[in-house]
Amino acid sequence: MLALVTAIAAAGHDEDLAPLLDACASAGLHARAVAWDDPTVSWQQFDAALLRSPWDYTERLPEFLAWCDRRDQQVSLLNPVHVIRWNTDKHYLSDLATFGIPVVTTTFVEPDAEPLQALQAFLGTEPAPEFVVKPTVSAGARDTQRYARAQEFAASNHVARLLDQGRGVMLQPYLPAVDRAGETALIYFEGSFSHAIAKGALLQPDAAALTAPFAAGDISSRSAGADELALGEQVLVAASRLLRLGQPLSYARVDLIRDDGGHPRLLELELIEPSLFFAQAPGSADRFAAALASRLSGDTIRARTGTG
Template identity: 70%
Template sequence: MKSLALVTAIAAAGHDDDLPPLLDACADAGLHARAVAWDDPTVSWNRFDAVLLRSPWDYTERLPAFLAWCEHVDQTTRLLNPLNVVRWNTDKHYLADLAAVGIPTVPTVFVEPDAEPMDALAGFLRAWDATEFVVKPVVSAGARDTQRYSRDQDFAAGNHIARLLDQERSVMLQPYLPSVDGEGETALLYFDGQFSHAIRKGAQLITPEGTRQTPAAADDITARRASAAQQALAEKILLATTRLRQLEAPLPYARIDLLAGPDGQPCLLELELTEPSLFFDQAPGSAAHFAHILAELLTRDTVRARTGTV
């Protein structure tokens, strides 16, 4: 029986709604799966045939340590998703890479730690005639340190940017797209490169004065039928990622978060390849489907190792 680590964090224990159904589904698929914390020093990672990142949600607060751990695991066993993808995806500068190859993204201006905060913000506001805008760090999860502002809150926004830059954290500035208040975000889930299901997430930044306090409010997540245009864009994003990261096989899992842009067409908000919630509760059977894919993936790798095929 293949052994699989489902990686969480000590701080996230008990908070990952995806873990219980995935553990059960892995058992049904013939996998010996265990939920273990990446920051538990007692774990022997070489005992697992593969290590699947699921909810190491505190990585944003200690990214160098997390990436060092990922590198150690990658040298010891198989890390899913792959190390070069995780390194790239944990910093939202990846949006610039995707935009450069023609992927429509939410317009983003990056502000680096050596910049003057108010000058950067003034330049952004001149370039984008948005009623509201968003300030967020490039390494973040769950709307942490992210804030929505109106244009007349430029002083408060500038102070927010300055605080992040003083911590040597790069910052993203984005126009707030009003479509999110009505339509919400659409998250499309892909397993082994194939579309599985989609969900709708309500707005995470409720007003310019406050944000939700959790990665997603459970009462504002529902199943959604993805449109043909959304699926087409998601598949274009996955193809671009494959080329940018020089991948030889589809990613075991990917979540693509889309918004309706000013022209009504979908655009990329975030590409989640490290620790996304997979929303099994909103798609009955999806945990079993994912576990079956993981079992096939590990079996296929074993056959390749024995035969020497690629």
């Protein structure tokens, strides 16, 4: 049996869950939606657990990671636990940059830094008229805000609030292409490209930071460009090498945005709990369910025979 892992706080917010349950049933895969933080769940009944919408992990990270470690002793986690640990903190962007991945320019500010000094150092090297402040552990643009250079004081207070909470901070230029064309999200199942969607801009000028761990947005289907697909493949290869993966990731979402030169850059690599936007890509839930059924069948055979 497959556990589709959500959270009590995410109840009613995961639009992918119902179609995935239906697709799993059609594929002959017995799946059930359960919350990671529900103490009544008997995890021994499951063969594997697929993280889908444990979206409150950003507020309960130590507790969530400890839960992942415990489940890893009982079931096959999808994606694996060391992938989860790596991907929960957006410092992973630095790792990918060292592999030559063109990521959106990012400056990390750690909890022991002086907020205003760190922000001024960033602005001294970054010519963009607008920039973004966000925590390194975040989902759905929670606690993320867009600022103009003239809002340095307000931005430094935002940085200070996050640092005071013991959270790392990211500073990035706000790329205006997102206002014109949004982001492109590439979705992969078992290492194979499935579909792409466009995400409209979430961050508006002078708007307050979002507080919910799940954020609605303007979502539509999109045909990915050849350069975007090439970068998506490059990102997955780099992640596989960094994480020493022996098989493809069960799922991945590669979020891209174009820079001022029109070139795609990596904004985020989502390997934990990304929305997969089945509604915008007919047949995609069935493709994912078929890929899961194939993987779990292979894992069962290997477990029975003792082969690796």
